[in-house]
Amino acid sequence: MNIKKYLFKSFVKSFFRYKSHENELRPKIVNNSFGKYEVIESCKTHVSERRYVPSYIPKPSYSLTKIPQQGPIRPEIKDQNQIECMRESCELAQYVLTEAGQYIKPGVTTDQLDETIHEMIINNGAYPSPLNYRGFPKSICTSINNVACHGIPDDRPLKYGDIINVDVTVYLNGYHGDCSKTFEVGESDAEGKRLIEVTELCLQSAIKICKPNEKFCSIGNIVEEIANKHGYNVIPAFAGHGIGTYFHGPPDILHFAHESPERMQPGMTFTIEPILSQGGKEVEILEDGWTAVTVDDARTAQVEHTILITDNGCEIMTK
Numbered sequence: 001m002n003i004k005k006y007l008f009k010s011f012v013k014s015f016f017r018y019k020s021h022e023n024e025l026r027p028k029i030v031n032n033s034f035g036k037y038e039v040i041e042s043c044k045t046h047v048s049e050r051r052y053v054p055s056y057i058p059k060p061s062y063s064l065t066k067i068p069q070q071g072p073i074r075p076e077i078k079d080q081n082q083i084e085c086m087r088e089s090c091e092l093a094q095y096v097l098t099e100a101g102q103y104i105k106p107g108v109t110t111d112q113l114d115e116t117i118h119e120m121i122i123n124n125g126a127y128p129s130p131l132n133y134r135g136f137p138k139s140i141c142t143s144i145n146n147v148a149c150h151g152i153p154d155d156r157p158l159k160y161g162d163i164i165n166v167d168v169t170v171y172l173n174g175y176h177g178d179c180s181k182t183f184e185v186g187e188s189d190a191e192g193k194r195l196i197e198v199t200e201l202c203l204q205s206a207i208k209i210c211k212p213n214e215k216f217c218s219i220g221n222i223v224e225e226i227a228n229k230h231g232y233n234v235i236p237a238f239a240g241h242g243i244g245t246y247f248h249g250p251p252d253i254l255h256f257a258h259e260s261p262e263r264m265q266p267g268m269t270f271t272i273e274p275i276l277s278q279g280g281k282e283v284e285i286l287e288d289g290w291t292a293v294t295v296d297d298a299r300t301a302q303v304e305h306t307i308l309i310t311d312n313g314c315e316i317m318t319k
Contacts (some may be wrong), residue, residue, distance in 0.1 A: 030146075030297055034278045035191035037145045038159055039297045042286055045154035048111050050137055051118045051128075059127050060171050060247070066135045071249025075242055077267035082175070083308060086244065086269055089126070089170055089177030090306050090317035096120050097168045097179050097318075104183045106160040110142040113166070114153035121170050129169035129176050129247055136290060141167035141180075143291075148235050148275050148283050148300045150290040160186040163196060165302045169247065176247050178271050179318035180304040191278065192299060198230045199276045199301040202255075206272050210264060210307055210314035216251055217260040223274045224257045235275040235300060237283055237292070242270045243306060264309045269317065273304035 028039040053059065062068045078086065096117055103116050118139040121128045128139030136152075143151035143165040144158075151165075158164065167180035182196050202223045209218050224234050240253025251262060255274040279298025286293060294300060308315040 028297075033191075034298050035189045037161060037163075037189075037192070037299060040144055040147050040151070040156075040291070040293060045156045047137060047152055047154045047288075050131065051115065051139060053122055053127055053131070057122060057125060057127055058171070058174065060129065060133075060176075062133055063127065063131070066132055068133060068247055069245070071242065071244075071246035073250070075251045075262075075265070075268050075270070076244055076249070077265060078244065078269060079267070082244065083267070083269075085173040085175045086177065086306070086308070087317055089172040089175045090179070091177070092121075092124055092126055092172055093168050093170045093177035093179050093306075094318040096124075096170065097166060097181055100166055100168065101181075101183060104158065104164060104166070104185055106186050107157050109155050109157050110144070110151070110153035110164075111155050113142060114138050114140050117166075117168065124170075124172075126170040126172040129171045129178070130167070133247060141165070143167070143300070143302065145299050146294045146297050148277070148292045148294060149238055149302060150292050152288055152290055158185045161188055161192070163188050163192045163299060163301060167302075167304065174245055176243050176245075177318060178243055178247075178304065178306050180273060180302055182301040182303060194230075195232065195276060195278055195299060195301045198227065198232060199274060200303050202226045202274045202276065203272060203303045203305065206274070207305065207307060207314060207316060210309060212264060212266050212309060212311065214264045215260065216253060216262050216264060217258050219272060220254040221257045223255045227274070227276050232276040232278060233281045235277050235283060235294075236281055238273075238275055240271040240273045240304070242268070244269060266309050266311050268309045269306060271304055271306050273302060275300050275302040
């Protein structure tokens with residue numbers, strides 16, 4: 001073979017191998033009816049070590065074992081003392097989530113966000129509930145664009161136009177308080193804004209119908225009705241849950257239309273946390289075992305409050 005031809009072929013092969021590797025690293029951008037945004041495809045980013053929680057802070061059982069305590073078999077009816085403990089944990093969770101908003105900017109990594117929120121939580125004498133829950137490695141969940149939920153904070157910088165759900169749960173006085181919100185990074189496009197607005201509408205509409213003797217299925221019925229009316233689908237794989245000294249317990253709060261005879265009673269506390277998708281309902285779990293992404297790369301948004309059923313209606317404990 002002519003040596004010049006051989007060297008040229010070798011160069012071409014090397015060049016295309018390099019280009020192929022470059023394409024693997026190049027982010028995937030969606031620009032269609034869903035809007036324009038970067039897709040989170042796989043776990044190629046770096047996750048830092050688990051953060052330290054001082055020994056003087058009371059911790060849930062799973063902080064060392066990864067295994068949560070078993071919750072009640074039936075939805076728990078809390079007494080006044082339990083409700084007051086819940087109020088304190090929920091107020092702290094909402095305070096931390098609100099404060100987090102000022103740190104959500106282009107260029108900030110979700111790991112930096114995790115560190116900031118972790119410090120806020122422990123400085124208030126609480127434990128960040130997600131940390132080591134069934135082995136989850138971080139103190140908050142950060143779910144960007146097409147990540148439906150359970151995104152793990154890492155070294156990916158936030159991009160202008162991203163939308164990100166930040167899920168904060170704290171363990172204080174022996175009780176968990178849980179809430180989340182989807183934020184714009186800088187400013188999202190019109191489709192991203194509309195997705196967030198409709199998701200918030202679904203949550204608020206579901207809260208309004210909560211009262212003693214109301215069926216739990218009414219939550220899913222109204223959420224799916226509003227979502228579909230605006231052209232969105234509810235991600236059915238993830239549900240709200242009862243909460244108290246346990247992170248997750250009964251009742252399961254389904255956010256899609258269904259029939260169930262169970263009814264709300266005064267003293268019950270639970271989360272409502274719908275996830276809406278611009279596209280299909282299907283999700284897949286990435287190789288980290290946690291991050292749930294939409295199969296069709298559609299963006300999602302989620303919002304969450306912890307609710308108490310009162311004698312006359314309900315109270316938003318994380319308001």
